[in-house]
Structure formats: C-alpha cells, structure tokens
Amino acid sequence: MATVDECRKALHDLAAKLEANAEARGRLDLDRTLACRVTDLETAFHGRIAGGLLTDIADGDDPKAKIVLTTTSDNLLALIAGRLDITRAIAGREISVKANPFDLLKLRKLL
Incomplete structure (x- = not known):
C-alpha cells in the first residue's frame, strides 16, 4: 500500500508532465473540478x-467535483x-470514474 505522500507526489508529477507536454494539453480542453478519493488510505x-x-x-x-476518481493508492x-x-x-x-461521458473520452487521452 502506498502512502498519502506518495499519492500526493504522483498527482503533482502528473501535473508536471502535463505542463511539459504541450501536445497532451491540446487534447485536454476541459475546465472541470476533480476529486481523487483514495479508499485504502481514507483520504x-x-x-x-x-x-x-x-x-x-x-x-x-471536493463533494461538488465534476470528475471523481475513486481507487486504491497502489x-x-x-x-x-x-x-x-x-x-x-x-x-x-479497480478504478471508478464518475464524469460526463464526453469528459471520460477526453480523460482517456490524459492517462
């Protein structure tokens, strides 16, 4: 099981990858709030x-998030x-994503 710090770092790493990758940014034309729920760490x-x-x-x-990803830390x-x-x-x-179907298609390009 990963730690809360490892999960936080992974999300920041993803943010850095997106910032460095102009091509990925162009494919992800969303403006949405995001919640990431890590079930095994209850965070x-x-x-x-x-x-x-x-x-x-x-x-x-963020209970009002437009996109909600729920999974384990690993x-x-x-x-x-x-x-x-x-x-x-x-x-x-293994993962649950609650989002508009069109947003899901765009998110696939991100991950």
Missing part, C-alpha cells in the same frame, strides 16, 4: 483541470505511472 485530493493543466492540487475531498500510482490501463481498470472495477 482524498482535489484540484482543477483547466487549459490542459492540472492545477490547484490540495488535500481533502492503483493510483500505477495509473499515473502508465502501468495500469484506465479502460481495463474501469472494466475490472
């Missing part, structure tokens, strides 16, 4: 996806590192 993070960037990452849940790290395919993870119920 959550929230932020905003805007202009192809992941910004304002902070500890705590699955979160694997997903961000590219070791876990999001489509298979959703189909295998």
Whole structure:
C-alpha cells in the first residue's frame, strides 16, 4: 500500500508532465473540478483541470467535483505511472470514474 505522500507526489508529477507536454494539453480542453478519493488510505485530493493543466492540487475531498476518481493508492500510482490501463481498470472495477461521458473520452487521452 502506498502512502498519502506518495499519492500526493504522483498527482503533482502528473501535473508536471502535463505542463511539459504541450501536445497532451491540446487534447485536454476541459475546465472541470476533480476529486481523487483514495479508499485504502481514507483520504482524498482535489484540484482543477483547466487549459490542459492540472492545477490547484490540495488535500481533502471536493463533494461538488465534476470528475471523481475513486481507487486504491497502489492503483493510483500505477495509473499515473502508465502501468495500469484506465479502460481495463474501469472494466475490472479497480478504478471508478464518475464524469460526463464526453469528459471520460477526453480523460482517456490524459492517462
């Protein structure tokens, strides 16, 4: 099981990758609030996806988030590192994503 600090770092790493990758930013034309709930650690993070960037990452849940990702700490790290395919993870119920269907299609490009 990963730690809260490792999960936080992984989200910040994802934000840095997006900032460095102009091509990925161009494919992610969303402006949505995001909540990431880590079930095995009983913690959550929230932020905003805007202009192809992941910004304002902070500890705590956002119950009004437009996109909600729920998973375990290990699955979160694997997903961000590219070791876990999001489509298979959703189909295998390793990850739950609540979002508008069009947003889900755009998010697939991100991960």
